[in-house]
Amino acid sequence: MEGVKIVIVGGFGVGKTTMVRSVSEIRPLNTEETMTQASVGVDQNAGVANKAMTTVAFDFGRISLNEHMVLYLFGAPGQERFRFLWDRLFAGTIGAVVLVDMRRVEDSWHAIDLLESRGTPFIVARNNFIAPRYGLADVREALTLSEEVPLIDCDARDRESSKQVLIALVSHAHALSSARGAMS
Amino acid sequence: MSTTSANLDWLLENLVDSTAGAVHALVLSRDGLKLCHTSQLSVDKADQLAAIAAGVQALSQSASVEFGDGTGGVRQSMTEFYGGLLFIVEAGVGAHLAVLADDTADVGLIGHRMDELVEQIGAFLTSPPRPSLPSHSPE
Numbered sequence: 001m002e003g004v005k006i007v008i009v010g011g012f013g014v015g016k017t018t019m020v021r022s023v024s025e026i027r028p029l030n031t032e033e034t035m036t037q038a039s040v041g042v043d044q045n046a047g048v049a050n051k052a053m054t055t056v057a058f059d060f061g062r063i064s065l066n067e068h069m070v071l072y073l074f075g076a077p078g079q080e081r082f083r084f085l086w087d088r089l090f091a092g093t094i095g096a097v098v099l100v101d102m103r104r105v106e107d108s109w110h111a112i113d114l115l116e117s118r119g120t121p122f123i124v125a126r127n128n129f130i131a132p133r134y135g136l137a138d139v140r141e142a143l144t145l146s147e148e149v150p151l152i153d154c155d156a157r158d159r160e161s162s163k164q165v166l167i168a169l170v171s172h173a174h175a176l177s178s179a180r181g182a183m184s
Numbered sequence: 185m186s187t188t189s190a191n192l193d194w195l196l197e198n199l200v201d202s203t204a205g206a207v208h209a210l211v212l213s214r215d216g217l218k219l220c221h222t223s224q225l226s227v228d229k230a231d232q233l234a235a236i237a238a239g240v241q242a243l244s245q246s247a248s249v250e251f252g253d254g255t256g257g258v259r260q261s262m263t264e265f266y267g268g269l270l271f272i273v274e275a276g277v278g279a280h281l282a283v284l285a286d287d288t289a290d291v292g293l294i295g296h297r298m299d300e301l302v303e304q305i306g307a308f309l310t311s312p313p314r315p316s317l318p319s320h321s322p323e
Binding site (some may be wrong): 027029030031032033034035036037038039040042043052054055056057077079081082084085 | 212213214215216217218219231232234235236238239240242243245246249250278279311312313314
């Protein structure tokens with residue numbers, strides 16, 4: 001049985017905790033806290049006005065893809081003040097999922113920049129809490145994402161849809177490492 | 185409000201001054217933002233400590249849920265590192281009290297003084313939930 005570590009990143013309120021909860025086969029670690037009046041003006045919830053809770057450490061869950069592979073999922077916190085946790089979370093990962101909410105696409109730029117500079121394999125998944133208005137080609141352009149990075153649609157609330165995102169990441173990371181192996 | 189905040193600052197200063205080994209004190213919201221702190225702690229350090237302490241408390245809460253007896257939450261989190269100690273306790277609604285101490289500090293005494301302060305003024309050390317906004321109707 002092979003265990004691999006995966007990180008789910010993205011901006012504030014994009015659905016990272018939701019995705020870990022949807023797919024985890026164990027009770028997920030819950031470090032959500034009530035959003036308090038102290039964060040008014042700091043944590044902008046435009047577009048997700050009914051969001052009442054926010055992750056302040058990290059999410060953790062586990063899913064077995066088959067009898068050979070089990071994924072350990074770490075969901076990073078979205079707000080800038082918790083970025084100091086990111087480096088530790090990335091240690092030992094095979095890759096990352098960047099979740100994008102098209103209502104606040106700029107929230108994802110930081111995550112994408114960071115992954116590109118670290119050379120960590122990643123895919124981008126557009127989380128459709130609401131029906132999408134634009135095609136994926138528009139999303140790729142808005143994110144100035146290179147053609148090599150897979151970009152897919154998902155619904156983080158749906159277990160099967162979230163699982164497909166994780167499978168896409170594992171395949172992408174595997175293809176990259178095979179390509180690197182072939183070059184050397 | 186500023187009067188209350190000034191009084192809280194004074195109480196935190198008093199806690200640090202009157203407790204051997206205590207260096208800084210900070211009150212933070214559960215979602216990781218500083219509410220008030222002692223003056224020797226810089227604004228940047230206060231912001232960092234608020235985020236760290238919220239994370240520690242959230243993980244401790246999960247430990248309590250998974251491995252505790254289910255009768256309550258977290259009494260205290262304590263971290264010992266080279267050069268110091270970090271203590272965090274629940275304060276009023278939505279808030280935590282954090283104290284940084286040097287490694288000469290008496291662990292029992294610091295915990296006791298923090299509990300005392302929360303007992304006295306926990307009602308003021310709060311960060312209530314945001315008011316729930318009416319959801320926007322689609323245009």
